[in-house]
Amino acid sequence: MTETLYSESLKIQYKCQDSEDKYVLIKVTVELQTTTSPLHRKDLLVRLTDDKDPFFLFNLCLGEEDFQSLKTQQGLLVDFSAFPQRFIALLQQSHNEEAKESPKFLLQVKLKNSFGSGNGGSGILKVIETNPFKHLTHLSLNFHHGNDSDVKKYLASCLKTSLVSKRMWTVNMQFAYICPIPILFNYLSCIWQFKGKQAWLEERLNNTERDLGQKLESTRQQLSRKSEELERMSSDLGGRSERMSTKHAHELNVEREKALKLQEDLQKRYDRERKDLDMNYQKTMRQKESRLSELENMNKELTDRRYRAEATIREQKAKLTSLDEEHRRCRSDLQQSRRENSSLEAERHSQEKVLQQMKTRVAVLEQELLDKEQLVARISSSLDASQQQKEQLDDRRAEQQIQIKKLESTIKTMSDELLKGNEIIKKLQDELRSYMGKVKLKNEVTTRQEKLIGEKEQIAEKNRKELEEKTNKLQVSGLCVYS
Incomplete structure (x- = not known):
């Protein structure tokens, strides 16, 4: 069973070896696949597609075992059950920051090969938080280009969706031609009422955005005041940090001396164990060589015995023939x-x-x-x-x-x-x-x-x-x- 958790076209920074950096609209689909036979397991499916290029298809199948290695490598603090919602939250934050000139969160896709109908390869999707000091990567996921079977399935699903939309439009048009005029007037009045309600909702949305902008401006002023206080506190903490650094340097020297001493002890122990291992190795080699010589002598003796036995067999065969x-x-x-x-x-x-x-x-x-x-x-x-x-x-x-x-x-x-x-x-x-x-x-x-x-x-x-x-x-x- 597959459950679609998120599906949205996002503005993503596109990087490729064969072209310059640019921003493109890529549709990100997040699905949760549950399998009950033969074992109960859950897999997170992430798909990157482009509505303008039907052959642009990159897939990621993340299981619980793969997530554990990803968690260890990137230092994640969430479990597999909470990871889809946190990932979707990062995508939504990036989507909300798309209209800004300097967004705080952005998505970046880096492909090893230029996407197209016949290239294949792999790609990396990164969720990056930007600040004046550096770009901090919160999450990095490796995607694989879909093979022929995956592309065919994706194209089939797109064709099915377009056919359903076309069928719905055809049904509406048929309804408009078939239904009586009063009913059509009622249908159009409902559409106008819906449009009026939509205009009212847009106006309310604009007012809400204006209020939120004022609140944001006040929040920025408060943030500037807090920044000044933070600078004062950082100056106070500078002296403390210098004292703490001196103390830590002294402790670090002490620990370094302990580590050197421990290294010398370990080196002596290593040399002693190595010497013992060399002696055991030489003893084992001598035993193996003596055993090898014994086996060679035994092999030679058995070979001579075999030759003698073969000669005896030939003689006995000759005697048997004469007899x-x-x-x-x-x-x-x-x-x-x-x-x-x-x-x-x-x-x-x-x-x-x-x-x-x-x-x-x-x-x-x-x-x-x-x-x-x-x-x-x-x-x-x-x-x-x-x-x-x-x-x-x-x-x-x-x-x-x-x-x-x-x-x-x-x-x-x-x-x-x-x-x-x-x-x-x-x-x-x-x-x-x-x-x-x-x-x-x-x-x-x-x-x-x-x-x-x-x-x-x-x-x-x-x-x-x-x-x-x-x-x-x-x-x-x-x-x-x-x-």
Whole structure:
């Protein structure tokens, strides 16, 4: 919410770097802006404008925090709540003094850039009290030239005001044309009565000004008499002031000596504290340098350890690569051995099948040999019977002898075949034993390779774990060095 406290065109002394000093009419508007969201605060808004130049716009937004700094800088004795009314009172006093040749209060605006439509910059508004001795500045406020947005808002408000005035004038004219003549006469009579009352008020105002001028003249005479009395009193006070100045000079010398002594004490204390601080600084620097050297040594050692660890990692990676290659090669050998073992197993099964067939044949031959032996036994018994019946079987003896020879040759042939069969069986058994030895050797080689592969996998896993531990240690060492 914004409340307008003061709005008046004032005669202000204008100073600028680019032009000479002159007096111009500038409209000063004082508003109090109250904000309740998000925090409750009040801001004093002061705006300087020129009706002849719509682009002349300088703004000042003075909050409570800004007012405290302004109060400290300029030695103000009022609070923020009373400051707007006091400021307006100073503006009114300046306005009342405008018609005089030597006004007691005047307003002065000093701009760093000449005001216009595109200059910007800042300005200072001063409330000055004049006297024959000096110009005393009661208040000095810093203004900022309005930006494009502020100028647009100001022009919009001016346009709105002009439109409202034009609309009111149009309404009055329409009223004058539309209303009946009696009503118009009444309206004009009211206007004449108002003008007569205004003339009476102006005459009364002139009489009041004349009375006030007489009172002012009497007041000036009284002021001259009081000035003479003041001069007499000032002459009396001159001697007193001289005595007081002598006394004050003596007191000032005493205080100066005390201050010099206090300065010497403070200087000694300062030198002592400075010496202590220098010693502490040197001690701290030595400690920091020793700490720095320790950290550099530690950094160097950690760097060497990191390089060694990296070299070890490269070696372990090379070993791991070779072990992986050997592992792949052993796996391929194991697969090859398994394929050979499978082929040997198939060959062994075929050999066992052939052996079984040979055993069956040997059994058949043994059965035939047993039959032959039985036949020989029967023949022997028949021979014995024939020997007994020799005399009876002389005729048949020759035939029997022939048969015996045939049988002996047959037995010899069968014995030879039996020996050959035994040799074949022995040869097959030797081949079977050699195949069994080869299979056993292949199995042992395969077992040793699998065991070797398991050991190498354990070694590779151990190397991987050591590599991960050293990598983690190296990362921890690197973090320690960087920290």
